Amino acid sequence: MQTPAAGDAAPIPTGVVGLDEILHGGYAAQRAHLIEGRPGSGKTTLGLQFLLDGVRRGERGLYITLSESRRELHSVAERHGWSLDGLEIYELVPPELSLDSEQQQSLIHSSDLELGETVRMALAEIERVSPVRVVFDSLSEIRLLSQGSLRYRRQVLALKSYFLLNNATVLMLDDLSSEDDDLNLHSISHAVLRLEQITPAYGAGRRRLHVIKMRGTPYASGYHDFVLRRGGVRIFPRLVAADHHTAFVPETIACGVSELDTALGGGLDRGTTSLIIGPSGAGKSTLALGYLVAALERGEPGLVISFDETLGILQRRAAGIGLPIDAHIEAGRLRVEQMDPADVSAGDFAGRIRDAVETDGARVVVIDSLTGYMSAMSGQPHLVLQMHEMTTYLNQQGVVTILVLAQHGMVGRMEAPVDLTYVSDTVIMLRFFEAAGRVRRALSVLKKRTGTHEDTIREFRIDAQGLRVGAVLENFRGVLTGVPTFEGNRADLLHDRPSEAAQITASGPGSHGAA
Structure with missing residues (x-):
């Protein structure tokens, strides 16, 4: 004894x-x-x-x-x-x-x-x-x-x-x-x-x-x-968000597209969550990629949680619009986590994000998309509670969080599979519209808690020069119904000449802006 x-x-x-x-x-x-x-x-x-x-x-x-x-x-x-x-x-x-x-x-x-x-x-x-x-x-x-x-x-x-x-x-x-x-x-x-x-x-x-x-x-x-x-x-x-808090300097980060940053009141703020919502193919992932690459070019580490795309497709798509990410991945600045909704739990999902933030120092986190993550959860209430804790945790770490959510359908009346607007500080809505015999895209900022933003509607395009945002389109009606109709002048729309609008290029944020 x-x-x-x-x-x-x-x-x-x-x-x-x-x-x-x-x-x-x-x-x-x-x-x-x-x-x-x-x-x-x-x-x-x-x-x-x-x-x-x-x-x-x-x-x-x-x-x-x-x-x-x-x-x-x-x-x-x-x-x-x-x-x-x-x-x-x-x-x-x-x-x-x-x-x-x-x-x-x-x-x-x-x-x-x-x-x-x-x-x-x-x-x-x-x-x-x-x-x-x-x-x-x-x-x-x-x-x-x-x-x-x-x-x-x-x-x-x-x-x-x-x-x-x-x-x-x-x-x-x-x-x-x-x-x-x-x-x-x-x-x-x-x-x-x-x-x-x-x-x-x-x-x-x-x-x-x-x-x-x-x-x-x-x-x-x-x-x-x-x-x-x-x-x-x-x-x-x-994850209990109240147990994790890190002091950070509040600031607004820009992606370099002057019209887009203007619509957002200067850009996205650190320690906030932004929700990009719209139909499939409207450009949600590309919009998120623009802010991500701008941060990477400034030397800030980033994380992409991808439920919908493989790493190879993400790399090819980014390179095709003038936003190559290969060098950032090789340098260790960008971490891409590809997840199968059938094999991931809520804890595993949160654990990977915590590793990237606390170990790799990620300052921008993109979750693409919440529609895929919903498939991994047993029910909508679990998703909302999980995302509330996750976004609060990221906000308290001073991370710029971008959530991508696809709505049901592509044209006409649309509904989101889950309502996460209340956990989001900024909400950006994308829509398709028809004008001059072409299918075009429109962007509007519905909400921003941390400052002012435009209540306008702007056209944007995605091409080999990257993301281009046009001037304010004043002659729209029916945008919020899901069937926007443009009744303005055709000259107000974006054309194929890149010099007529702002661009994101692979040369970094310093070269972004209107040509």
Whole structure:
């Protein structure tokens, strides 16, 4: 028996990316923690990461397994690129199931033993190794041997007391094989973490973690998405915008097209969210690209979250309108994250944006498009809440955020699949209109919280010279109905000669403006 060590119940690292943030430092030292979840939810990987983190810190670790063999554990480690050297593994499995002929400890089938003997053997191994970190996998075997909830609770309580007397920090894994005993151990565990796996009707399965309890320690409540990939479990803490704020200098950034910047009251402001809304093909992505490239040319890092286009198509389209981004990608100033709506969770989405902002220093973030992101969410309310937290977080980081949202249809009355205007500081609406036998595009700024803006309608074009914005078109009617009609003079419209209007060129913001 040992006396309590220094740092009793102090947080120690979990070895899992994101989990320390959720637990406000990590697991409580010299306490027993219950990790529960269905088979395949990631409990074993979570336990191995905890022990391997201890090995890297020079701490002795012990993995006691009643459900998986040593060979299976090594196989799991190899798939993640890990080595289990320096980690003690004690297995209670039948001899015929073990292919390691050189192992030194006894091999015993748990079903052939009395419960007391099984527990005594585990305690003897703990006494021999004197570990700092222990993973006990799994409690379901103890539950089966107990043949009753009272005896089961008493045996687990005995294990917990022994761990505490030996100053060990323990993770007890439970696969929830019995619903009747689902909550049996919650009251005797210092902390309870549940891993869940959800399989949607289409797309990849989603995993999430829920901290049910943690005594005497604050923690981030709610569900936290996580992924299980090569390299182990990575958890994405639920984003709470109020916990993240960075001081920044408010300023207005321009894209260099004088007429467009004028319509926006000088440009877009740092720490604000702009929504570009309109039908498919109206030029929403190109408009966002103009402000992004202007920022990149000033040396400001940027991020594009693309649901609708591959990286190759984005590069070719940008080069085709005089806004090449290849050099910025190669220089590391621009990060493009291509996402499949069927395979991304809300936490993964938020995690990638946080990485770009907090690690790469991204100052402009473009999400193209929210229509694609909606497909990744289980319902509209979740999308609105998620985007509210995300945009608030980005605003508090001083980031210029540009959201692209496609409306249903291309001409006529249009409706947005979700209303995000209330989370947007600036709203830019694009429309098609017909004049002089051609399909043309019109732009108007409907809202800007941080300053004045034009209440006009301007024509704009996208061609090899980039984005061109014309003068104010005064003779419009029916724009907000979705069927704008131009009744003015044809001479007021943009022509094919680039010299007649402002342009964005690849030479940088310094050369932008009216020719």
